[in-house]
Amino acid sequence: MDAAVIGVGMTKFGRELEKQLPELAAEAVELALEDAGVDRRDIGYVALANVGGWSAEFFPYPIAAEYAGLIPKGGMRIEAACASGSAALHAAVMAVTSGYTDLALAIGVERMNELTTPQVVELLGRGGNFFWEFENFGLTFPAYYALFATAYMQEYGATEEDLAKIAVKNHYYGSMNPKAQFQKKITVDDVLNSRYVAWPLKLYDCSPITDGAAAAIVASEKIASKFTDTPIWIKAQGAASGTANLTMRKSLLSLESAVEAAKQAYAKAGVENPVKEFDFALVHDCFTIAEILAYEDLGFAKRGEGYKLAREEQTYIGGVIPVNLDGGLKAKGHPIGASGLGMVHEAVKQLRQEVEKGRQAPIRRGQALIHNIGGTGHFAYVTVLSLEKP
Amino acid sequence: MDAAVIGVGMTKFGRELEKQLPELAAEAVELALEDAGVDRRDIGYVALANVGGWSAEFFPYPIAAEYAGLIPKGGMRIEAACASGSAALHAAVMAVTSGYTDLALAIGVERMNELTTPQVVELLGRGGNFFWEFENFGLTFPAYYALFATAYMQEYGATEEDLAKIAVKNHYYGSMNPKAQFQKKITVDDVLNSRYVAWPLKLYDCSPITDGAAAAIVASEKIASKFTDTPIWIKAQGAASGTANLTMRKSLLSLESAVEAAKQAYAKAGVENPVKEFDFALVHDCFTIAEILAYEDLGFAKRGEGYKLAREEQTYIGGVIPVNLDGGLKAKGHPIGASGLGMVHEAVKQLRQEVEKGRQAPIRRGQALIHNIGGTGHFAYVTVLSLEKP
Numbered sequence: 001m002d003a004a005v006i007g008v009g010m011t012k013f014g015r016e017l018e019k020q021l022p023e024l025a026a027e028a029v030e031l032a033l034e035d036a037g038v039d040r041r042d043i044g045y046v047a048l049a050n051v052g053g054w055s056a057e058f059f060p061y062p063i064a065a066e067y068a069g070l071i072p073k074g075g076m077r078i079e080a081a082c083a084s085g086s087a088a089l090h091a092a093v094m095a096v097t098s099g100y101t102d103l104a105l106a107i108g109v110e111r112m113n114e115l116t117t118p119q120v121v122e123l124l125g126r127g128g129n130f131f132w133e134f135e136n137f138g139l140t141f142p143a144y145y146a147l148f149a150t151a152y153m154q155e156y157g158a159t160e161e162d163l164a165k166i167a168v169k170n171h172y173y174g175s176m177n178p179k180a181q182f183q184k185k186i187t188v189d190d191v192l193n194s195r196y197v198a199w200p201l202k203l204y205d206c207s208p209i210t211d212g213a214a215a216a217i218v219a220s221e222k223i224a225s226k227f228t229d230t231p232i233w234i235k236a237q238g239a240a241s242g243t244a245n246l247t248m249r250k251s252l253l254s255l256e257s258a259v260e261a262a263k264q265a266y267a268k269a270g271v272e273n274p275v276k277e278f279d280f281a282l283v284h285d286c287f288t289i290a291e292i293l294a295y296e297d298l299g300f301a302k303r304g305e306g307y308k309l310a311r312e313e314q315t316y317i318g319g320v321i322p323v324n325l326d327g328g329l330k331a332k333g334h335p336i337g338a339s340g341l342g343m344v345h346e347a348v349k350q351l352r353q354e355v356e357k358g359r360q361a362p363i364r365r366g367q368a369l370i371h372n373i374g375g376t377g378h379f380a381y382v383t384v385l386s387l388e389k390p
Numbered sequence: 391m392d393a394a395v396i397g398v399g400m401t402k403f404g405r406e407l408e409k410q411l412p413e414l415a416a417e418a419v420e421l422a423l424e425d426a427g428v429d430r431r432d433i434g435y436v437a438l439a440n441v442g443g444w445s446a447e448f449f450p451y452p453i454a455a456e457y458a459g460l461i462p463k464g465g466m467r468i469e470a471a472c473a474s475g476s477a478a479l480h481a482a483v484m485a486v487t488s489g490y491t492d493l494a495l496a497i498g499v500e501r502m503n504e505l506t507t508p509q510v511v512e513l514l515g516r517g518g519n520f521f522w523e524f525e526n527f528g529l530t531f532p533a534y535y536a537l538f539a540t541a542y543m544q545e546y547g548a549t550e551e552d553l554a555k556i557a558v559k560n561h562y563y564g565s566m567n568p569k570a571q572f573q574k575k576i577t578v579d580d581v582l583n584s585r586y587v588a589w590p591l592k593l594y595d596c597s598p599i600t601d602g603a604a605a606a607i608v609a610s611e612k613i614a615s616k617f618t619d620t621p622i623w624i625k626a627q628g629a630a631s632g633t634a635n636l637t638m639r640k641s642l643l644s645l646e647s648a649v650e651a652a653k654q655a656y657a658k659a660g661v662e663n664p665v666k667e668f669d670f671a672l673v674h675d676c677f678t679i680a681e682i683l684a685y686e687d688l689g690f691a692k693r694g695e696g697y698k699l700a701r702e703e704q705t706y707i708g709g710v711i712p713v714n715l716d717g718g719l720k721a722k723g724h725p726i727g728a729s730g731l732g733m734v735h736e737a738v739k740q741l742r743q744e745v746e747k748g749r750q751a752p753i754r755r756g757q758a759l760i761h762n763i764g765g766t767g768h769f770a771y772v773t774v775l776s777l778e779k780p
Contacts, residue, residue: 001488001489045629046631053448056516056520057516057520057521058443058513058516058517058520059469059471059516059517059520059634059765059768061469061470061471061631061768061769062471062631062632062633062634062765062768062769063520063521063634065631066633066634066635070631071631071632071633072630072631072632072646072647072650073630073631074628074629074630074631074651074654074769074770074771075470075629075631075769076468076469076470076474076477076480076481076629076769077468077469077470078466078467078468078469079449079451079466079467079468079469080451080465080466080467081449081451081452084466087466090466091466091481091484093488094481094484094485094488094490095484096488097488097489097490098391098483098484098486098487098488098489099391099487099488100484100487100627123448126446126447126448126449127448127449130446130447130448130449130453131447131453237490238464239435239464239465240462240463240464241436241451241452241455241460241461241462241463241464241465242452242461242462243452243456243461244449244452244453244456245456256462257462260462261464264464375449375452378449378451378452379451379452379464379465379466380464381464
């Protein structure tokens with residue numbers, strides 16, 4: 001049994017102090033239901049991605065589900081750190097492909113600005129390796145990724161300018177995305193002149209603190225075509241995990257979990273040459289270095305050559321493979337539990353050719369890739385979406 | 391495609407200050423792998439149930455998965471309040487019945503004694519309806535269930551003695567269960583003389599604060615028989631949700647979500663007369679009143695007559711239907727994220743006729759029922775397990 005996304009919705013990502021978590025979730029759900037033409041009463045299972053920890057409210061699922069009119073549907077909250085959205089999609093897909101239901105709903109929501117920036121930084125820092133690396137050595141989350149960046153620069157000769165070019169690209173596309181947190185172009189100099197957060201990562205190398213929600217409706221092959229002429233099939237999903245301890249990793253030049261998840265997804269989807277077979281990709285650019293590692297982990301470039309794709313601007317439309325045409329986590333924003341479903345929203349709209357001119361990828365193969373990481377590779381989910389039924 | 395539980399494991403439930411969360415999880419996993427004869431390398435997906443909030447560690451999955459030797463397997467954390475364990479089983483079953491993998495692992499773990507009792511009481515209180523009923527009206531979790539108890543006693547004439555008899559039964563069976571937190575019998579007078587927590591509920595009407603872990607290995611029909619001669623088939627699972635606001639409920643005499651989840655599960659499994667068709671049941675007795683509501687919500691007794699099953703001792707072995715032969719949450723303990731999988735552990739061992747003499751149910755129909763509630767009915771999961779392949 002196969003499954004397809006037949007509707008997506010998302011809030012504008014940004015700093016959202018006026019709307020509470022259930023309001024954000026309900027807005028995304030409403031848009032997804034409208035997009036699919038589905039009545040919420042026909043939903044058979046709900047997977048809600050939310051990391052939480054930002055407020056004193058203990059259980060996000062009941063308040064979000066109730067506000068979104070999803071009671072008495074069965075469901076659960078899912079957490080896979082910043083990959084929670086993809087994990088929720090995975091659960092919704094399994095709910096459908098197992099025959100449990102013909103219509104499942106995946107929601108991702110996060111409201112991080114409930115806390116101050118230093119509080120968010122502390123909470124996210126705990127999300128690395130709490131016991132040793134955060135508490136004993138004081139690593140913040142940008143500092144974790146700074147270790148990847150310094151290792152990469154030392155090994156391959158990449159520069160801060162190369163990293164900056166990722167941010168410039170993603171802001172460029174974000175400037176055309178009305179749902180993005182930052183809708184302004186920046187220059188390499190803007191990035192280089194921004195203040196250091198954790199050397200060599202500067203403010204503009206980092207994704208922002210974001211509030212937002214996104215949702216996707218997954219339908220069985222039996223009913224998908226009743227709702228839409230362009231179901232977006234979930235051709236394959238790979239999932240893997242990695243140790244939270246950076247000191248236990250074999251290397252800081254790659255996220256092994258991402259390599260493993262991609263291997264699974266490519267094998268299942270029959271992908272041999274990703275840059276030829278995907279019209280575009282959405283990759284987890286929580287920091288600029290993360291996008292470069294993703295190029296290599298996903299096979300867009302050989303080991304040690306990912307930075308050249310950035311340097312030579314090969315991941316713009318017209319290049320080797322367009323990446324993060326929605327602005328990425330960097331410019332579109334990174335409401336951690338919602339980000340994976342924000343990527344699904346973008347992939348579906350792109351494959352349907354419904355996005356703004358200037359950031360619409362040419363759709364030739366009808367196939368797209370999503371790469372969503374939790375922590376520093378604690379979790380990795382890689383999803384292949386396709387216009388063609390598997 | 392059908393799925394069966396082929397192995398289960400659990401730690402002794404109790405107050406466990408010597409073992410950290412990853413150690414508890416790994417112990418349950420090890421026992422489940424041994425029980426099934428499965429090599430951990432063959433596991434294809436992991437669902438970890440954990441509510442969390444007890445410690446400063448932000449992400450339970452990576453530390454538990456690493457300690458249990460489950461990296462680089464794909465997986466996710468699942469939270470459905472006190473029904474998290476059943477939700478994780480549901481996810482593992484879907485992972486198998488969807489064809490995603492032939493072997494999935496569901497783990498539940500909770501370590502609540504990290505906090506002091508007043509801190510636990512506060513945190514659980516937030517798990518009701520945080521915004522109105524906890525923060526504004528000061529309801530603790532026992533107080534929520536006390537509202538059900540007073541409504542029930544007022545409507546039907548049940549007494550505190552009737553509630554006490556649930557605790558007496560569950561302690562009686564717990565006294566024979568080496569994995570139970572409390573292994574001692576109590577009397578109705580012990581319950582009635584224990585101090586009030588939230589009238590009419592006394593200390594011995596309440597499940598304890600517990601640390602522990604449980605795990606189950608789910609296999610596809612293709613391979614289940616390679617591992618065991620007695621696979622325990624998951625014949626049906628129903629899942630539903632309810633508003634967290636007690637003030638919004640139609641009635642306090644029933645958990646509507648449990649009724650809905652049971653309806654789904656019974657329809658799928660073809661159950662018409664539960665007391666005749668199940669050899670035993672495990673129900674969510676977080677408080678004694680909850681077990682009585684479960685009798686009615688599950689159709690063991692007519693509305694308003696559940697307390698008579700307690701009064702007439704009809705849920706002991708030899709009665710209408712034996713319930714909570716492991717001691718229930720009341721005596722076995724209630725490590726909230728693990729409890730649902732603790733029930734699976736018991737159901738599997740009972741169906742295989744592997745439990746201690748004196749608390750082994752006669753197995754005639756080879757079919758058992760699990761009822762697992764999150765919050766005050768925010769989540770409900772009802773599972774039908776069977777010796778017979780569906």
